[in-house]
Amino acid sequence: MIVVAIDGPAGAGKSTIAKALAIKLGVRYLDTGAMYRAVTFAAMQSGIDLGAECEVAKLARDCTMELSDDTIIVNGVDATQAIRGPEVTSAVSTVAMNSQVRTELRERQRKWIADHSGGVIEGRDIGSVVFPDATLKVYLTASPLVRAQRRVAQSGGNVDEIALAIAVRDAQDSSREDSPLILTSDAITIDTSSRSIQEVVNELEQFIAQKISDE
Numbered sequence: 001m002i003v004v005a006i007d008g009p010a011g012a013g014k015s016t017i018a019k020a021l022a023i024k025l026g027v028r029y030l031d032t033g034a035m036y037r038a039v040t041f042a043a044m045q046s047g048i049d050l051g052a053e054c055e056v057a058k059l060a061r062d063c064t065m066e067l068s069d070d071t072i073i074v075n076g077v078d079a080t081q082a083i084r085g086p087e088v089t090s091a092v093s094t095v096a097m098n099s100q101v102r103t104e105l106r107e108r109q110r111k112w113i114a115d116h117s118g119g120v121i122e123g124r125d126i127g128s129v130v131f132p133d134a135t136l137k138v139y140l141t142a143s144p145l146v147r148a149q150r151r152v153a154q155s156g157g158n159v160d161e162i163a164l165a166i167a168v169r170d171a172q173d174s175s176r177e178d179s180p181l182i183l184t185s186d187a188i189t190i191d192t193s194s195r196s197i198q199e200v201v202n203e204l205e206q207f208i209a210q211k212i213s214d215e
């Protein structure tokens with residue numbers, strides 16, 4: 001079973017590269033950030049205070065999520081667009097700090113990988129906590145300016161404002177107590193600032209082939 005763990009800050013290219021790599025390897029792709037966004041969306045929909053740890057955790061345990069490569073259905077509602085909107089984006093770090101939510105989503109992520117016989121899974125704590133024994137652990141990064149420019153190209157907005165919002169979210173994701181974004185010593189690091197998607201995917205494929213032949 002191949003499990004490729006891809007971690008890194010917002011805008012580093014994780015989703016694009018994880019999707020392309022999954023296609024090349026013939027496995028499925030799981031975006032765990034979408035799961036944290038889905039819980040944030042569900043909590044906002046039901047009007048719960050996002051800081052109410054137990055209530056938000058209960059909602060995370062009770063909510064249904066149907067994840068496919070292009071869509072996410074939360075409690076029967078298509079939340080594909082809404083989870084990428086500014087309201088969810090600015091609130092998601094608060095939900096991601098909730099340890100009970102993390103426990104629930106971690107279990108769902110492990111089950112998803114078991115049900116799909118492996119896959120490419122991306123997030124912040126995949127190589128460090130969710131799959132510490134992954135076949136390959138990758139830490140993707142890019143310069144703050146490039147990351148902000150990518151987000152602007154994707155969803156519009158002002159590059160300085162987006163850069164600031166990304167910096168705030170990165171700081172929250174890296175400094176929280178429970179499973180923060182960290183670079184583990186056994187991960188390969190790739191700076192995607194001036195690399196094409198294809199180049200990075202090819203490099204990762206070679207790393208995986210090497211790992212498999214070493215085993």
Ligand code: DC
Nearest residue numbers: 032033034036092096123124125173
């Ligand atoms: O990758 P993204 O921007 O869609 O992630 C949304 C938020 O979810 C991000 O601010 C950090 C959090 N997250 C997390 O804490 N752990 C993960 N495995 C994935 C995302």
